[in-house]
Amino acid sequence: MLRKSLMIDPADSVAMVLEDSREGDRIQTPRGEVTLREDVEFAHKVAVVPLHKGDPVIKYHEEIGYALTDIPVGTWIHRHNMGCDRGRK
Amino acid sequence: MKERQFMGFRRPDGRVGVRNYLAIIPSVFCANTTVERIAAQVPGSVPLTHPVGCAQVGLDLDLTARTLCAMGxxxxxxxxxxxxxxxxxxxxxxxxxxxxKSGKPVRSLCIQEEGGTTNTIEKGVRVARDLMALIETQQREPCSVRDLIVATKCGGTDATSGLAANPVVGNMSDRIVAYGGSVILSELNELLGTEEMLARRAVTPEVAEKVRKAIREIENMLKHSIDPSLGDNRNQLISPGNFAGGVSSVVEKALGGVLKSGTSPIVNVLPYATAPQKGEHGLFLMAYESHDGEVVTGEIGCGAQLVAFTTGRGNPTGHPLAPVLKVTGNAKTYHAMAENFDFDASPVISEGRTIESLGDALFEQVIAVAEGKATQAEKIGGRELFCIARRVGYHRP
Structure with a gap:
């Protein structure tokens, strides 16, 4: 089913789902319709563009981290597949 | 500049209060129980118990001294x-x-001179009641929002904080500054990644450099504190609740958190628990990191009379000296913990309400609280946010 979502900035590489969503659910984004590849909880992030390992992840028009693996569109993005070295290295 | 008044307590040194407490302050943790027992018998008094005051040197002792004097x-x-x-x-x-020196009535008692706990409590209750009698007749009078300083803080952030609660607080912050008042942003450990956007908002190149330097120093301190030998579970910069709420990195948290400050220029960078120069108004950055209590106490030490505190996961804390308004952007959390909230910003997400309309409503609530309306944290009696910052093992640069 179609779920509510929000992309904060049109240049972002992620959208936030605004409802608890299931694998196969769809969201409408400025980058086109995205089908979720897995369950995604309220307010968590989904890739709206394909990311390669090492690519910056963009939210709020800023880099919030980098892809730890290749990430296809519709994938849940969180600490398992996004790194951030600020304050650490 | 627009003018807006509210009813507050004018102090002999020209500053303006939104509450009228008798503060009972231990100069060292050894006096905590005595202080609590005196305060329990004197309505209108607040005990400012803390764990420090001895066996400290250098900046660590200075932070304690500075904070206790700022509270008094x-x-x-x-x-x-x-x-x-x-x-x-x-x-x-x-x-x-x-x-x-601030012109307020003050008395002191020494447990070793009074002859122990019970004697000090007995005398303390009498002295405290005399002090209450001096201040309880003071009336509120019209004061200007120019004399108001609002502290901002988040605690228990989730991904709704950056979407609703922090932008609404930011809009309220802009309104305070537009009326000539002041706002404090801090918790620098959670501003990593925002240093350039904050530096661009500084009023002068000197202030911009102060902003960059403050955040750089905190980041270096964090890097030195990380100890990989202790494992991942000891080295995360944000909390399990932040992760569960959809925040994936300290920079993502920072980009949401910085929205609390609105869009005003940054006037100056303040040291911990240090008031702005007389005549300096607007948005300030207080250079300190660490947890909610230490940051909020430092902001109140800078002179903030009330605190706008955003939380997505929910938060029950309060401060003994200043009302703390709790704001959430998470509808589920608001309904689950309604007794702990003063303001629901979730309609930004669920009903498409504008940041401006809710920012205006929050501003009016801030004024109401400044004029005496009790916050939920005050009704509950929370005072765990009074925490004095430490710098143990600090090496002077």
Missing amino acids: THPNVGAVLVVSLGCERFRPEELVEAVR
């Missing part, structure tokens, strides 16, 4: 009773003198 001279305080042990490293006379 705070405009939400009408009078002060200092309770000392008698042999502590922090000299109670320093606090008594600071309060006296």
Whole structure:
């Protein structure tokens, strides 16, 4: 089913789902319709563009981290597949 | 500039309070129980118990001294009773003198001189009641929002904080500044990644460099504190609740958190618990990191009379000297913990309400609280946010 979502900035590489969503659910984004590849909880992030390992992840028009693996569109993005070295290295 | 008034307590030093407390302050943790028992018998008094005041040196002792003096001279305080042990490293006379200079009534008692706990409590209750009698007749009078300083803080952030609660607080912050008042942003450990956007908002190149330097120093301190030998579970910069709420990195948290400050220029960078120069108004950055209590206490030490506190996961804390308004952007959390919230910003997400309309409503609520309306944290009696910052093992650069 179609779920509510929000992309904060049109240049972002992620959208936030605004409802608890299931694998196969769809969201409408400025980058086109995205089908979720897995369950995604309220307010968590989904890739709206394909990311390669090492690519910056963009939210709020800023880099919030980098892809730890290749990430296809519709994938849940969180600490398992996004790194951030600020304050650490 | 627009003018807006509210009813507050004018102090002898010209500052303005939104509450009128008798503060009972231990100069060292050894006096905590005595202070609590005195305060329990004197309605209108607040005990400012803490774990420090002895066996400290250098900046660590200075932070304690600075904070205790800032609490004693705070405009939400009408009078002060200092309770000392008698042999502590922090000299109670320093606090008594600071309060006296601010023009407020102050008395002190020393447990070793009074002959122990019970004698000090008995005498303390009588002295505290005399002080209450001096201040309880003071009336509120018209004051300007120019004299208001609002502290901002998040605690228990989730991904709704950056979407609703923080932008609404930011809009309220802009309104405070538009009326000539002041706002404090801090918790620098959670501003990593925002240093350039904050530096661009500084009023001068010198202030911009102060902003960059403050955040750089905190980031270096964090890097030195990380110990990979202790494992991942000891080295995360944000909390399990932040992760569960959809925040994946310290930078993502920062980009949401910085929205609390609105869009005003940054006037200056303040050290911990240090008031702005007289005549300096607007948005300030306070250079400190660490947890909610230490940051909020530092902001109140800078003179903030009330605190706008955002949370997505839910938060029950309060401060003994300043009302803390709790704001959430998470509808589920708001309904689950309604008794802990003063303002629901979730309609930004669920009903498409504008940041402007809710920012205006929050501003009016801030004014109502400044005029005496009790926050939920005040009704519950929370005072765990009074925490004095430490710098143990600090190496002077």
